[in-house]
Amino acid sequence: MAHHRVADGKNSLRRRGVSRGLVFMLLAVLLVASGVVVWFQVGDHVGREGDAAAATCVEGPATVAIIADPDIAEGLSAIAKSYAETRPVIRDHCITIAVRPGDAKITLDGLTGNWDPQANGQYPAAWIPQSSVWAADLVTAKPSVVDGTPESLVTSPVVLATSPELGAQLTGKLDWAQLPTLARRDDSLTEFGLRGWGSLRMAMPTGAQSDASALAAQAVAMRITRTTGVLTAADASSKGVAAGIGALTEAAPRSPDGTPVGAATAIADAADAADAKAAPIHAVPITEQRLFQLTKADTTAKLAEVLPSGPTPLADYPFLKLTGDQVPEYAATAVADFFRFAEEPDHLAVLTALGFRGAAPMPPKTATVTFPVTPNPMASPETAAVVDINRLVFGPTS
Template sequence: MARGRSQPGVKTHRRGRRRRTRRRFPVAPWIVVTTIVTLVASGLVLGYTWLLGTGCSGEPIRATVVAAPDVRESLSVLARQWEGEEPSLRGQCIAVDVQEKSSAEVATKLATTWNTVTDGARPHVWIPDSSVWVQMLEAGETGALMVPDQTPYLATSPTVIAMPVPMAEAMGWSADGGGDLELTWTRLLELAEDGDWSDFGNEEWGGITLGLSSPRDSTAGMHALLSLTDVDGNGDVVDEELANVIRLKQALSQNPVDTDTLLREMAEVQEDDLNGYVSAFPALERDVWRFNNYMKTGTKLAAVYPSDGSLDADHPIVVLENVEWTDQVYQEIGRQFTEYITGEAGEAELLGEGFRDGTRRTGGETLNDTEGLTPQIEESQRGPVQPSAVSNALAAWQALNRPANVLLALDTSESMGATVSYKGEELARLEVVRRELIDALDLFGSQANIGLWDYSTAVPYSGENDYTPLVNVGEFDDAQKALITDSLQQMSPGGGSALFDTAAAAYEALQNDFNEEPGAANLVVIISDGGNEDDNGGLTLADFEARIDELSQRESRTKQVSIVTIGFGGEVDEEALRGVAEASRGLFFPAEWNDQLKPQLLNALFNAV
């Protein structure tokens, strides 16, 4: 299956003609010759025949192969076949045990937290379903040392856009490949944002909706995330392109699930009742093959091949190195097993299970005969992505989808009333921030808890505080969103800004409302166009730093809050805002221009510690 084109920058394995497995004698040749002479002289032809026919001896040395779920069964079949041929290493029998484990889980745990009690034996050979998981492993220094220079491919399955056949046909798709549908990843996102089936003559189907399997766990979801963020297809994902992560999250019709859940939902779709179901979702071609042959009860799925190319589930074979649990023996077993499964036996098995060969052009009869799939793919394969692109895109996605406690504190001092240009209008800075924040609220899902304060020395607050808790931190449901939106609408500028007092109080408040879920972000986000201009006295920067140190020592070290400051406009006091952030191990982000506000809020979420 691995015979095919080499993509620039992709690790490949150059192979010539497949070598025939050579039988090795378990004893030295001179002993064999002497014994044969003796046997012939004695007329013991049967014993002579037995001796020559033995390929190996002893209980096999068994290497562990950890494989993606979609190829585990085929690899188990091939492992049994291979063992039946008595492969050997210096006369000793060898074999492999095939175990199944999610590629994302292996990539996350292999270099750090693998537990042999709960995760099973560590692999000597790892076969994930996509090279992106190898690149995720390689993003860390330890993981990069584990991966050899050459990782041949076992089988391929392109990432496609799966759609119910009637919906795909309405857009111009044709089962015979003669349709005029050219759907790119960017166009798919645009349709999900504001497309409607009335534009394609089927208003009864409602809006065009997009589903997604979670990129944290799913190869199809991860491939879609990378294709949507790497807009120029150069294999890298820069900060500007990460904004598409927001668009993707906002465009989804439901929270991400796993591919099998999406397929089970699609199995209930009937051609005469498509309203309310997902219109399209990324999937591997083999998922569509499996659905159309074994799962569907109503309409079939069409595999739409994105015209701007897609990433393939290429199933790289990684014979691990530079780890304490492997050695040259296990590596040689891995290489011999690799040679077998990438040869004729492996190709026959995997083509029969709905995969393509290494060229991605050729599929087996079972794939070619399946309605909804295209036997010969004309669309290009996307080039390799960099390890940093994988880690950055996934970090961005996780930041938007992880549990979060976020307390927003907005500067409403007099300077926020200054007029600036915003999308063709002349508006107060406060109004610009208000609009951007209301739009940015959609970044947060129901897994987040959000609260809102404002601060100024001019407003008559209760007590002696120069800040007002407007909305307590709480679950971000529709009611909480309405409260925050209404409070933002009622703000007005005036007075000075008590930055240090507000930041210290907000830090303590969030400690008291701390979210202790694993991976949760506990974050104060302060947006200001200035610095600390407290007419009523209050804390200095040195006082503030001492107060944060006191609060962090008072609470358990597991209850650490970070303050992120965003400086809006060209006249901010960067020293004050940066000082507030760094005192709590947070970060300062400048937003000199109006259109930088939401991206910098996104950066705050991405980089929260």
């Protein structure tokens, strides 16, 4: 029988183990993986330390001032309170936005001259006047203090406040272009079936918050010049525009307190809307938002809202971001961040609830203000045109 030889196990059987190369490779992978874990842990720790440092306001608290038209200041203050609840930290400052109402003329004078903090308060990082009537004056007088192109959060159309009797006759029949003739010609309201009413007695206030007077004059200028696009400086400086606006301002009865609200209140309180002594004012340009606030509690209409045909002028409440030595970088960044915050629908609703128009729900209609669709909003005129119209309405600047 043949036999196979069995070899000695010590000599013929080789031990099968893991190769040294594979071991080194596994060790390298483990080292890299542990290094990555440590790296992320360190990065996360550094990130948490950075967040903690920011949360403690390394540079301390800072109050950033915004001056706003009195009509919008209250709503913006409420939005600023909500903004503060988010605990904003900008450039290592804990930010508080302080909105305060301010007279436009005083603010303009301060921004174009020497700002007096004792009289005017903290220098603002932003200004929100009632309309671009003031923005145009600021950009013309001192463009270096305005940062970028102003934007608007909300708007309000300019309408005419009249007695309900007059409003019923004018609605749907009145054009902006007719106003100078109706103010100048004797017994002009007979054209609307109103015998014994005389000429249109339309106030053109020039006191506080009287932007509507200048905005209405812009609409008149557009119709006089038959402008279909943007009102230009050439349009505004034409003889026809000067004559038309001159007819309005020269024939205008005085508002009791120099404001649109004072004139509208006089209309509402008149015992006889047709009688010249009892009712020296027939109509006054006013923002729809202000008319809403004035009449929202009325269960029976004491005033009417008349929207003449033609392009409708808008009070646009421009958000003017200011710049210069008195506006620190953190303040400029803060007002830009606050503007974005205020644009959010939930926050913008605070303003539209007050009667402003914007991308949020409007309040319910009232006996006077129904918030009608504005089919033809007026395009913003050239800056020089705005300034020219301002001078015709308000007179030369001091």
